Amino acid sequence: MAANRYRLVIGNKNWSSWSLRPWLAMRRLKLPFEEINVRLRLADSKAEIMKYSPSGLVPLLLDGDMAIWDSLAILEYLAEAHPDAGLWPADRRARALARCVSAEMHSGFAPLRNTCSMELLATNPLDSVPEDVETNVRRIIAIWRQCRGDFGNDGPFLFGAFTAADAMYAPVASRFRTYLPDLAKYGDDGTAAAYVATIFAMPEMETWTEGAKAEVASAT
Numbered sequence: 001m002a003a004n005r006y007r008l009v010i011g012n013k014n015w016s017s018w019s020l021r022p023w024l025a026m027r028r029l030k031l032p033f034e035e036i037n038v039r040l041r042l043a044d045s046k047a048e049i050m051k052y053s054p055s056g057l058v059p060l061l062l063d064g065d066m067a068i069w070d071s072l073a074i075l076e077y078l079a080e081a082h083p084d085a086g087l088w089p090a091d092r093r094a095r096a097l098a099r100c101v102s103a104e105m106h107s108g109f110a111p112l113r114n115t116c117s118m119e120l121l122a123t124n125p126l127d128s129v130p131e132d133v134e135t136n137v138r139r140i141i142a143i144w145r146q147c148r149g150d151f152g153n154d155g156p157f158l159f160g161a162f163t164a165a166d167a168m169y170a171p172v173a174s175r176f177r178t179y180l181p182d183l184a185k186y187g188d189d190g191t192a193a194a195y196v197a198t199i200f201a202m203p204e205m206e207t208w209t210e211g212a213k214a215e216v217a218s219a220t
C-alpha cells in the first residue's frame with residue numbers, strides 16, 4: 001500500500017503545462033502525493049503513459065484504484081474530496097467566474113498554446129506575434145484584470161487566495177515570461193505583469209522549476 005493516498009502521473013516539468021496545473025494545486029494546498037514521472041518526446045513515451053492513462057495523455061491522478069485523467073477533472077475531483085481546501089472560491093459569483101475562466105483556458109487559446117508551447121526554462125521573446133496569438137493574449141489579460149478587479153482584493157491571486165483558476169493559468173504565466181515579456185504592448189496596465197510575478201514568486205513554482213532543471217541536467 002502506497003504511503004500517500006494520491007499518486008500523480010506527470011510529464012517533464014520543463015514542458016508539461018497540463019501536468020503543472022494539478023501538481024501546483026496539490027502542492028499549494030498541501031495534499032500529499034507520490035509523483036510518477038514520465039518522460040515525454042521519447043520513442044516509448046506513449047507506451048509509458050498508456051500504462052496509467054487510457055487517454056494516452058498526462059496528467060493523471062490515481063486515488064487508490066480510481067484513475068482521473070485530464071487536468072480540470074483532477075482539480076474538480078480534488079475540490080470535491082477536500083471541500084475545505086478552497087480550490088474554488090467560496091463566493092458563488094466568484095466561483096462561477098473561476099469556472100468560466102478555467103474552462104475557457106482548458107478548451108481555448110489554441111494559437112497561443114501552439115505558437116508558444118511551454119518551455120519553462122527558456123527565454124525566447126517572439127520577434128513577431130501572429131494576430132491570432134495576440135487576440136489570445138489580449139483576452140487573457142482581460143480575464144486576469146476582470147478576476148483581479150472583481151474578486152482579487154484579499155490576495156495577489158486571481159480570486160485573492162490561490163484557487164484552481166490560478167493552477168489553470170500558471171502555465172500561461174510561464175509562456176508569457178518566455179515569449180512575451182512585455183505585456184504592456186498588448187494593453188496590460190500592469191495587472192497581468194504583476195500576476196505573472198505572483199505565480200513565479202510561489203515557492204511551489206520554485207520547486208517545480210528546480211525539478212525542471214534537474215530533469216534537463218539528467219537528460220544530457
Ligand SMILES: N[C@@H](CCC(=O)N[C@@H](CS)C(=O)NCC(=O)O)C(=O)O
Nearest residue numbers: 011016017018057058059070071072
Ligand atoms: N486536456 C488534457 C490535455 C493533456 C495533454 O495534452 N498532455 C500532454 C502533455 S502536456 C501529453 O500528455 N502529451 C503526450 C503525448 O502527446 O504523447 C488535460 O487537461 O489534462
